[in-house]
Amino acid sequence: MPLFGSELSDQSLYGTAFSVGVLVHLSVFRLGEWDGVPGRIAAFFAAVYAISSVASIYALSEDYGGASVVLMNVSALFLTLLLGLFASMLIYRTGFHRLRLFPGPRLARISSIYATRMAMKRLKYFDEVDQLHKLYGDFVRIGPNHLSVAHPAAVQAVHSSSSRCLKGPWYNTQLPAVSLLTSRDPHEHARRRKTWDNGLSFKAIRTYEANIAKCTLQLISNVEASLGRNIDMSHHFTLYTFDVMGTLAFAKDFKMLESKELHPIFKFLHESMLSVVIFGHAMWFLTFLNNIPGLASPMKRLNAWADQQIEDQISDKPDTPNVFSWLLRDYMMLPNPTPQHRMNLQADASLIVVAGSDTTASTLTCLLFELTKHPDVYRKLQNEVDAHLSDSKELQNDSLIGMEYLQACIDESMRMHPIVPGGVQRHTPPQGLRVGDTFIPGDVIIQVPMHTVNYDERSFPQAGQFIPERWTSRPDLVTDDSCFTPFLAGKYSCPGKQLALLEVRQVIYEIARRYDISFFEPKTRLSFPEDIIDGFSLHCPKLELVFSSRSTH
């Protein structure tokens, strides 16, 4: 196309625009992280286009055939610039990127759309990644700068306390608020983590026991009321864990188990967690959604609600301290709290519920599914429970820690149903990382797919089978236990591990001592694992069971 009439119809203008595009890619977009600001990038280019169009029309339209000719030419130049940018991106990512030697699908080398599509296709991200590992081996490039590493040594290399890997860009999703989970600055994270560790220590958990026991008893009474009839335990475990975490975060009894319905705020939280599950691997898309004013308003309502709960706890200190009391104490000691501090406190209050509810509910649901599916295992567990029974009317906690078979059942279920099955996102240190004999370059995003690792026959022979004995009398079925990290390890491991285990042990113990269980419909044996969905963390489908009083009791 002739540019600005015959005088300027110089190919060099196109060449320059193309080169500028290449330069913008090489000097700007090739470096740093851009996934978190798709809206701003689009707005920047739109502004450049608009300003150059208006300026060119103003300066050149009289001499070069009118406004529409100038606009057409500016548009052509702008498209050429974009072409240069994308061509450079394509050539760099396929031929020159530091991950170029790692195998993987061709489209994954070029764009993160590949991972997004994998996550959304069947909502079985972990399974899609697993298929890729079966095809390409332990190291798979699943995005332009993104590696999935299923080698057993990767768990320690990436997640041990000596690892220098940091959290990846996925954790920017909540910005500008920063919770402990989304805190990427290692110093800031370490400072905040101390308070969380105190609030979730054995000693602190003792002070929460009475509230947890109340919820456990209410759950058991719901089961009792359903005897002989169908009850969806996936729903009841969700109500249970939200009731528990509601008191630990907001010092209120939301009575969701009693009403059998999620409180609207928790319903919103639960559903927005589901959207993170679905869009978790399309972080740019989530960020984009968050910036659309209409869509962001429910989140604003949640924040306002959380802020009111904070105010309530400041003005009316709860009689029994909860997890949030520890975070609040830290906040109150700040000499000059800023709006950012307040926003972070809100994010942490919600995190107590978000991190502690669906995770524990899914763990309980999957475990009860496995126990129902394997009556022999359930009977053996009941034998252990019977041998443990005491006359005490109090619900048991500490003494359950020593129940070897109960713990083995929990471990085996968590191995088969890891809570973040596709793995969490980490960023390799600038000097790179060695996994086995393979060197992984610095500044790349790395994920260890927990589902694939936990089903790896190299570490867990007969990995596809639910065999709790592998954690007790059959050590030959665990050849590498360093791979088994259901709560992760290192500085970013789960601080709520002991609290979660207390809930799981207590609930399963109370169920096993009282009831026999069966599936409401036999097809659940097959459909339950099929219907589990994953994008980031595990979401269980309905688990419809029928309970009956144990014949021996």
Ligand code: HEM
């Ligand atoms: C069985 C239930 C649970 C499982 C399997 C589990 C697992 C995990 C995992 C894998 C992570 C790492 C996530 C990441 O790095 O992206 C994590 C982090 C976390 N979990 Fe849990 N969790 C459970 C229950 C709980 C509970 C009850 C709490 C209590 C509030 C809790 C609080 C947290 C927090 C605050 C983090 C962020 C830690 C940090 O970044 O330093 N979790 N959990």
